[in-house]
Amino acid sequence: MSARVRKTDNPIARVLQAAKEGVVFFEKAHTAANDPRVREVFGRLLNIRKESLRSLEENLREARLLLPEMEGQPPRIYPLEELQKKECYVCGYSTDVEAIPESCPRCGASRYAFEREITVRKAWELAESGARITLELLSEAEKLAEENVKQVLAKHIQLEQSILNETRKELESHRES
Numbered sequence: 001m002s003a004r005v006r007k008t009d010n011p012i013a014r015v016l017q018a019a020k021e022g023v024v025f026f027e028k029a030h031t032a033a034n035d036p037r038v039r040e041v042f043g044r045l046l047n048i049r050k051e052s053l054r055s056l057e058e059n060l061r062e063a064r065l066l067l068p069e070m071e072g073q074p075p076r077i078y079p080l081e082e083l084q085k086k087e088c089y090v091c092g093y094s095t096d097v098e099a100i101p102e103s104c105p106r107c108g109a110s111r112y113a114f115e116r117e118i119t120v121r122k123a124w125e126l127a128e129s130g131a132r133i134t135l136e137l138l139s140e141a142e143k144l145a146e147e148n149v150k151q152v153l154a155k156h157i158q159l160e161q162s163i164l165n166e167t168r169k170e171l172e173s174h175r176e177s
């Protein structure tokens with residue numbers, strides 16, 4: 001087996017990649033959102049993900065774990081392409097967010113048809129699925145880790161669980177889509 005396979009199989013590397021991907025995703029989402037309420041949610045989520053990454057790296061270093069090199073594909077636990085693409089809400093024609101046409105080339109609807117905003121509920125749904133998958137990755141890594149690293153991961157499993165609970169509470173209060 002090649003080195004590349006061993007690296008992507010490293011469960012700690014996957015946890016770290018997921019944490020970094022969360023920061024990148026919510027940074028992008030925060031920039032892309034026009035609705036101030038949605039921007040505010042993405043801003044909160046960005047801070048949660050930044051803090052979680054920072055403390056995870058710090059705690060792993062304190063446990064004297066040599067942070068694994070991260071090469072290969074990120075886990076793609078967040079749908080980056082959903083932020084990159086916009087669809088005409090009349091006909092479903094899909095275009096890059098940087099190249100929205102003056103009118104839809106398929107149905108002729110005005111540019112306005114592409115300006116559908118991501119909802120607050122959708123923002124929390126993204127946060128919920130991200131936290132759920134991050135929790136799975138942390139649990140897998142914890143099972144295989146040595147004692148000192150196991151403790152670090154156990155602490156982060158608790159943190160992630162509380163993030164997940166918060167996102168579920170928010171989803172409860174944003175039932176209406």
Ligand SMILES: [Zn+2]
Pocket residue numbers: 088089090091092093104105106107108109113
């Ligand atoms: Zn169209």
